[in-house]
Amino acid sequence: AQKVTQAQTEISVVEKEDVTLDCVYETRDTTYYLFWYKQPPSGELVFLIRRNSFDEQNEISGRYSWNFQKSTSSFNFTITASQVVDSAVYFCALSESFTSGTYKYIFGTGTRLKVLA
């Protein structure tokens, strides 16, 4: 069965600290996609990144970086020099194979990040 685990329920850091949000997934598909979303207090999901199972390159976007390791089935997200505006709930998600035509996502339980000034 497919599953996404975000073991960290809540993390608090002081502004300018680096923080890593963990995501571990399970799937039997060889082709799949992984996502990270940010959900600020407004509730709207903000897309951060999509990564397919064949691309293990790490990605950096400004203060955000992602580490995808198939060997450990992990797709971790690091925020460098955190800011108060980074305070939100962050969800990791796994998509079933698009070849099935379902496009369903399996969401983790989310990690609530609090960045203190």
Next chain:
Amino acid sequence: GAVVSQHPSRVICKSGTSVKIECRSLDFQATTMFWYRQFPKQSLMLMATSNEGSKATYEQGVEKDKFLINHASLTLSTLTVTSAHPEDSSFYICSAVPQAGPYEQYFGPGTRLTVT
């Protein structure tokens, strides 16, 4: 591109009444839309998959007679909560998959339903 809207953004209704939530893909056609429910401090729970022109597929434990889904066009899906009760109060989020790709979900801003 790939914008999804939801209307209303917030709604308060009385117990026993029905409320309809609209999900629109504004700049693309979507044969598949999804409806999620999110309780406070919890993750998104998939309620149903809505396919244009056919009946929705409901996840286990979701009452199809309670949550009516209609996907009458390639840009609109509606969720009607019938005979709403306070326990139906929640944040409802829809998403849409572009017919022409990319085959990923684009999320609406959500609708906060409060049943009094």
